[in-house]
Amino acid sequence: MAKFHPLKVTDIHHTIRDAVVLTLEPEDWSAFDFIQGQYLTFRQDFDGEELRRSYSICAGKGEGKLQVGIKRVDGGAFSTWANEELKVGDTLEAMPPMGGFYTPLDAGAEKQYLGFAGGSGITPVLSLIKTTLESEPKSNFTLVYANRGVSSIMFREELEDLKNIYLGRLSVIHVLEQDAQDIELFTGRVTEEKCAQLFRSWIDIESIDTAFICGPEPMMLGIAKALREHGLSEGQIKFELFASAQPGRLKAPVRSQAAGKAANQAEIAVTLDGATQTISVSKDLTILDAARENAMDAPFACKAGVCSTCRCRVIEGEVEMVKNHALEDYEVEKGYVLSCQSFPVTDRVVVDYDQ
Amino acid sequence: MMDMSIEDYLSQGGVLSSPGNVPPRYRAELLKLMATFVDSNLAGAAGFADVINAGPGIKERIAAAKIVLEKTDNADKVLKIMGDFGVDERRYANSHPWAARLERSADIGARRSEHDMRLAVFNYPLEGWSDTVVMNLLMGTAVVVQLEDMAQVSYQPLAEAFRAILPVETRHAELALEGLERLTSEGQGAALQESVAYWWPRVAASFGKGDAERFAALKAMGLRHAQSDAQLADWEARAAARLETVGLSAR
Numbered sequence: 001m002a003k004f005h006p007l008k009v010t011d012i013h014h015t016i017r018d019a020v021v022l023t024l025e026p027e028d029w030s031a032f033d034f035i036q037g038q039y040l041t042f043r044q045d046f047d048g049e050e051l052r053r054s055y056s057i058c059a060g061k062g063e064g065k066l067q068v069g070i071k072r073v074d075g076g077a078f079s080t081w082a083n084e085e086l087k088v089g090d091t092l093e094a095m096p097p098m099g100g101f102y103t104p105l106d107a108g109a110e111k112q113y114l115g116f117a118g119g120s121g122i123t124p125v126l127s128l129i130k131t132t133l134e135s136e137p138k139s140n141f142t143l144v145y146a147n148r149g150v151s152s153i154m155f156r157e158e159l160e161d162l163k164n165i166y167l168g169r170l171s172v173i174h175v176l177e178q179d180a181q182d183i184e185l186f187t188g189r190v191t192e193e194k195c196a197q198l199f200r201s202w203i204d205i206e207s208i209d210t211a212f213i214c215g216p217e218p219m220m221l222g223i224a225k226a227l228r229e230h231g232l233s234e235g236q237i238k239f240e241l242f243a244s245a246q247p248g249r250l251k252a253p254v255r256s257q258a259a260g261k262a263a264n265q266a267e268i269a270v271t272l273d274g275a276t277q278t279i280s281v282s283k284d285l286t287i288l289d290a291a292r293e294n295a296m297d298a299p300f301a302c303k304a305g306v307c308s309t310c311r312c313r314v315i316e317g318e319v320e321m322v323k324n325h326a327l328e329d330y331e332v333e334k335g336y337v338l339s340c341q342s343f344p345v346t347d348r349v350v351v352d353y354d355q
Numbered sequence: 356m357m358d359m360s361i362e363d364y365l366s367q368g369g370v371l372s373s374p375g376n377v378p379p380r381y382r383a384e385l386l387k388l389m390a391t392f393v394d395s396n397l398a399g400a401a402g403f404a405d406v407i408n409a410g411p412g413i414k415e416r417i418a419a420a421k422i423v424l425e426k427t428d429n430a431d432k433v434l435k436i437m438g439d440f441g442v443d444e445r446r447y448a449n450s451h452p453w454a455a456r457l458e459r460s461a462d463i464g465a466r467r468s469e470h471d472m473r474l475a476v477f478n479y480p481l482e483g484w485s486d487t488v489v490m491n492l493l494m495g496t497a498v499v500v501q502l503e504d505m506a507q508v509s510y511q512p513l514a515e516a517f518r519a520i521l522p523v524e525t526r527h528a529e530l531a532l533e534g535l536e537r538l539t540s541e542g543q544g545a546a547l548q549e550s551v552a553y554w555w556p557r558v559a560a561s562f563g564k565g566d567a568e569r570f571a572a573l574k575a576m577g578l579r580h581a582q583s584d585a586q587l588a589d590w591e592a593r594a595a596a597r598l599e600t601v602g603l604s605a606r
Contacts, residue, residue, distance in 0.1 A: 039373065039375075041375065052375075053375070054373060054375035098373065098374075098439055099372070099373055100372070100511065100512045100515065101372060216359070217359040217361070217363075217364035217369055218359045218364075220364075220369060220370070221364065221367055221368065221369055224368070224370070225368075234507070234514070234518075235515075235518060238511070239370040239371075239372050239511050240372045240373070241364075241369070241370070241371055241372050241373075241376045242376075308383060308386065308387075309386070309440065309442065
């Protein structure tokens with residue numbers, strides 16, 4: 001189980017109007033030895049509600065620094081906060097790098113890579129480009145980069161610099177939705193048809209060893225279809241769906257005004273990781289929240305009653321499980337509940353996360 | 356920009372790449388799929404480990420030990436992916452007595468035990484070397500059929516793991532067939548045929564009953580592609596053909 005580690009924000013760079021690049025310094029560098037294309041998952045409290053958000057690392061492996069790019073999403077609590085309120089010197093908490101959006105590199109390899117990025121989907125692709133061009137001196141990278149307009153291109157200058165450093169080894173095709181360009185093909189969205197046209201004249205698709213796609217859903221589908229149509233196998237296409245699907249803000253839990261009245265209190269004995277702690281809490285709190293509020297690191301993930309990560313067993317007393325989309329009937333019969341959906345009914349409840 | 360629900364994306368063949376972008380129901384089904392695989396492999400390896408010493412020669416014992424090692428490694432590959440979802444890998448790997456089995460005569464159909472997600476077939480005990488080889492051939496062939504489908508799963512890290520595991524499992528079934536060839540050449544056909552009769556319906560049950568509604572839901576999420584009935588028929592044909600090559604019959 002991955003743990004969260006503190007990271008200090010040492011630099012905040014505004015790339016375009018609504019995106020920042022954060023430079024981070026972990027207390028424990030060994031936990032953050034990333035592979036190009038991976039992402040970090042951050043957690044942050046917003047009005048007592050913990051949000052977890054993942055952002056891709058945009059630094060190359062050889063740069064010796066840890067950077068993530070965060071584009072502000074409308075209504076997105078974390079991205080707005082990172083863009084508007086976060087300051088140099090602040091500390092963030094993140095899990096060690098995760099993700100498999102990469103292929104192993106080999107200094108002797110002579111490969112042709114093709115990357116597709118949509119908007120902020122450039123962040124992991126930039127890490128791939130930098131790392132690949134540096135560690136595989138004979139390989140080339142072609143990037144098809146989709147944006148709404150010139151002003152929304154993240155890392156435009158950085159990509160130009162890379163083209164100059166690695167002369168002839170990096171080609172970048174900007175496809176812009178709104179701004180007209182000299183070549184008509186480069187205007188519009190990157191669809192299946194657009195890809196087919198690019199493969200006809202601009203990209204030698206037969207020479208491509210691996211393709212990387214990171215962007216919003218429809219773009220990924222269209223590109224993947226075109227790539228398969230042109231002979232790439234499933235193993236040659238790497239996907240990273242960017243975070244558009246993440247909800248902006250969790251709904252605040254409904255709390256009874258009567259909370260805190262002695263009559264509404266329950267005593268819960270919670271066993272977790274072999275230790276038992278007895279806590280006195282409001283019956284309006286779920287078992288999971290009660291445990292977490294009392295500094296117990298009870299497992300949870302979706303808090304929606306569907307993933308079963310928060311499953312525990314009721315040994316004594318009674319709880320009411322308001323939602324259950326994960327546990328089977330036989331498990332419920334055995335006394336298992338989803339602790340994120342279960343409220344104490346009796347004045348004393350004993351639960352065990354270890355069973 | 357372009358709005359598309361994750362459900363639409365998946366139903367059109369979209370691929371997900373990290374725990375951060377999987378919707379809750381998908382997550383639950385994915386975790387379940389992974390838990391089933393991990394538990395089955397850990398239980399399979401644990402059961403098989405006890406039989407290594409029963410191998411009639413060094414070669415057989417090496418083959419059996421290799422299978423135990425590789426099945427454990429396969430479990431580890433998938434458990435690592437579960438770890439990305441918050442599962443405590445160390446605790447998980449030790450949370451069940453993987454070598455525990457029911458009675459040989461227990462009749463549980465396709466029911467799982469209440470403790471773990473292993474396929475029902477891994478709750479039955481192996482009885483000596485030749486019985487183990489038969490079970491390994493039949494189940495190994497079934498796993499290959501199931502993996503061919505699972506290698507297309509819409510969660511890319513898992514699809515990649517399954518694609519790496521597929522040739523390993525294919526080899527295990529081949530090793531079983533080699534073992535079976537030797538045993539039949541030594542005149543053990545009758546005992547082997549008895550083992551086939553015992554394991555055939557139990558392995559067949561691991562393909563499930565083919566609940567249409569559930570299949571549709573899993574298919575829409577890109578977590579299943581082939582129907583249970585079709586997979587079962589596929590397995591029956593492949594397993595029967597293999598048995599035939601060593602002079603055994605399916606039933």
